[in-house]
Amino acid sequence: MTTRAASRVTRTAAAPRGASWIEALAVHVVFVLVAVFFLVPFLWLFTAAFDANAEAYIRFPAQPTLNNFVRIFTEHDFGRALANSVFVAGATMLLDVVAVALAGYSLSRLEWRFKSWITYAVLLLQTMPLSATMVPIYGLARALGLRNSYLGLILIHAAIELPFLIWLMKGFFDNVPRYLEEAAWLDGRSKLRALAEVVLPVARNGIGVVAGLSFLAAWAEVLMMIILIDTQDLKTVPLAFYEALRTRGGYTEVQYGIVAAMGVLYAVPVMAIFLATRRMMVRGLIATSRGL
Amino acid sequence: MSRVEYADVSKRFPTQDRAAVDRLTLDVADGEFLVLLGPSGCGKTTALRMLAGLEHPDRGDILIDGASVIRLEPKDRDVALVFQSYALYPHMSVRDNIQYPLRVRQLSAAERGRKVERVAELLGIVNLLPRRPAQLSGGEQQRVALARAIVREPRVFLMDEPLSNLDAKLRTHTRTELKALQQQLGVTTIFVTHDQAEAMTMSDRIAVLERASRWRVARAHRRLAPRRAARGRRRRRPQGRAAA
Numbered sequence A: 001m002t003t004r005a006a007s008r009v010t011r012t013a014a015a016p017r018g019a020s021w022i023e024a025l026a027v028h029v030v031f032v033l034v035a036v037f038f039l040v041p042f043l044w045l046f047t048a049a050f051d052a053n054a055e056a057y058i059r060f061p062a063q064p065t066l067n068n069f070v071r072i073f074t075e076h077d078f079g080r081a082l083a084n085s086v087f088v089a090g091a092t093m094l095l096d097v098v099a100v101a102l103a104g105y106s107l108s109r110l111e112w113r114f115k116s117w118i119t120y121a122v123l124l125l126q127t128m129p130l131s132a133t134m135v136p137i138y139g140l141a142r143a144l145g146l147r148n149s150y151l152g153l154i155l156i157h158a159a160i161e162l163p164f165l166i167w168l169m170k171g172f173f174d175n176v177p178r179y180l181e182e183a184a185w186l187d188g189r190s191k192l193r194a195l196a197e198v199v200l201p202v203a204r205n206g207i208g209v210v211a212g213l214s215f216l217a218a219w220a221e222v223l224m225m226i227i228l229i230d231t232q233d234l235k236t237v238p239l240a241f242y243e244a245l246r247t248r249g250g251y252t253e254v255q256y257g258i259v260a261a262m263g264v265l266y267a268v269p270v271m272a273i274f275l276a277t278r279r280m281m282v283r284g285l286i287a288t289s290r291g292l
Numbered sequence B: 001m002s003r004v005e006y007a008d009v010s011k012r013f014p015t016q017d018r019a020a021v022d023r024l025t026l027d028v029a030d031g032e033f034l035v036l037l038g039p040s041g042c043g044k045t046t047a048l049r050m051l052a053g054l055e056h057p058d059r060g061d062i063l064i065d066g067a068s069v070i071r072l073e074p075k076d077r078d079v080a081l082v083f084q085s086y087a088l089y090p091h092m093s094v095r096d097n098i099q100y101p102l103r104v105r106q107l108s109a110a111e112r113g114r115k116v117e118r119v120a121e122l123l124g125i126v127n128l129l130p131r132r133p134a135q136l137s138g139g140e141q142q143r144v145a146l147a148r149a150i151v152r153e154p155r156v157f158l159m160d161e162p163l164s165n166l167d168a169k170l171r172t173h174t175r176t177e178l179k180a181l182q183q184q185l186g187v188t189t190i191f192v193t194h195d196q197a198e199a200m201t202m203s204d205r206i207a208v209l210e211r212a213s214r215w216r217v218a219r220a221h222r223r224l225a226p227r228r229a230a231r232g233r234r235r236r237r238p239q240g241r242a243a244a
Helices: A003-049 A067-074 A078-109 A115-127 A130-143 A150-174 A178-186 A191-202 A204-220 A223-228 A237-246 A256-276 A278-290 B044-052 B094-104 B109-123 B138-151 B168-185 B196-202 B227-236
Strands: B004-011 B021-028 B033-037 B059-064 B079-082 B156-160 B188-193 B205-211 B214-219
Touching: A003 A256, A067 A078, A067 A256, A078 A115, A078 A150, A078 A191, A078 A204, A078 A237, A078 A256, A115 A150, A130 A150, A130 A223, A150 A204, A150 A223, A178 A191, A178 B079, A191 A204, A204 A256, A204 A278, A223 A237, A237 A256, A256 A278, B004 B044, B021 B044, B033 B044, B033 B168, B033 B196, B044 B079, B044 B156, B044 B188, B079 B138, B094 B109, B094 B138, B109 B138, B138 B168, B168 B196, B188 B196
Parallel strands: B033 B188, B033 B205, B079 B156, B156 B188
Antiparallel strands: B004 B021, B004 B059, B205 B214
């Protein structure tokens, strides 16, 4: 190749590279702006939690202290709230995973009358705003003696998320090839054992996503906690927050350091779980749109 | 070894206008290698799946060793099916895949290990035992699927186009191996394919399914009669059991 030809090739190659450089810069600027927007609340949370005189705006503590964390455990009984939240969210997650695996498999694989009607009815339930069902749920919980009980909280939290999670899991099961379970049947397994030993392990990313979303939803849910719980023993983290915001003469004298310390302990376990299972969660969420 | 009989079996899927299999009557003798040959959509896979218990016939009966199996669950029929896509369990190693049917039958770990080693040696896949299916080539996956079918010593082998995903050279080689293996084990085998050369080289007999209701059976070493002549013979002969 002559020198002139070589330089021509270099120029043609350089032109799109220039354009892509501008594109990359624009994309990165947008990414940084979005990241800043979402990270600012966390910055406030982590600065205020270690500040003895925290305010409603970001300021770096002059003398970082753990006093706020000590106070939430000694004065606000946050340990019990944290344990209650872990228990309720964990039990909700287990119940949801079992129910969703069976219901999703049924809708994906089994043939029965009115299946398509019920499939869409499940989706219709998801469109119902939670606040619209608040009064009947309260009445039902009171009639069944499920107010101020762990069982009530777990059942209702599991039920709230079920329609969406069933549809999600149905999608995962739809992507598991049928011949895998057929092979397990021919190898001598019943349908239920084939589901447990072959289909569920293959759809484990889906189970991971369902478990993660279910735990997060129950962990963060506030409305049902407020209407179903009014004893200190069953108080969960969202209720502890709510009470911390109301201390000393309503919202005018909020102890921001206390609220921020609770916020840190509220957010960190969830972030830790997500980081530990991030590969499974990301693979699962990608699989929902692309197939397994 | 077992004798298989299809007795006037029909199957129509709700979403289809015409029957997938229409009044199929067929005898497969003990230890025979029968090939079901026909174009796509002629019903040969459906016929195989009905014998496996994965589809239920609308009418007729299917018998193994003289006993009807149509009311039995797939797990109770004691037939092994090698799928076109091999159906290896992706989350298990090759060793676990092969010993899965033995685990189901609650064999001891020592006996499972012995059987797996023996069948792996027979198929030359001992070095593959610790691997996962995703780490195997098409030919290796096909051998593992065969090993899983062989290890449980079923009454009948069913094979649904198991060579179709292999390249031409490997396919030719595997045909010979598969036929030799079947003769060695002496298990009744029904093999589905749309490849005439495959059918001619491997089978004892060939059942040709042109479409759901039109089928002929012949010995593999004979040339199948031209279509028109065969039609004439069928018209003269009342509907009934066909055998070469």
